[in-house]
Amino acid sequence: METKYGRNSFFDGGLFAYIGGNILGFIITACTLGICYPWALCMVYGWKINHTVIDGRRMNFSGSAFSLFGNWVKWFFLSVVTLGIYLFWVKIKLEDWKAKNTSFISY
Template sequence: MRHHNDSYFTGTLLEYLGMMLVSFLAGFFTLGLATPWAFCHRERWVARHTYIEGRQLHFVGKSFDLWLLLLKWTLFSVLTLGLYSFVVPIRFQQWRIKNTYVYGYWDEYYATE
């Protein structure tokens, strides 16, 4: 049985600042078009350094998919006179969680059946 203290984060402040600087500059110099790439870059970094019950997280989201979703959400928000914008944060979190996995979880799950 695993204990909750097997969960930890291995990233450092210097790595985080470097990653955030690269993400900011990419978004700034592309006038925001690279923002989905910057978000996916950040999520991959966080997942790479996060361990839950001793297993590493893995983020598989694609920046192009997020870009298309942001375009769709913006269009829906405009068409509904801003009402859909209340739903966007929830859809965004759903997409983020849907694309985050724990390495090795299913292998152990199926081995116990």
């Protein structure tokens, strides 16, 4: 769609890559009993962001499963200590982590 600045915003990912990535992420998560969920999340979210262009500028996801895994362990520990109360904040913390690892590619 044309914006007031004359640039386009679009998504150029394909259906088969989307389906394949989600199936692979599910299989990896299920086979590892959830331990590799951060890897699956980074793979799927990274694919989505890396195929997004806003106002003519391509986005980039730089997060790694290793850094998310560290946060995941911390969030799990805090959820156990607070008897599940911290789970209300985990979704927000995850969105914050995604935002911190998302940027525009500079040319």
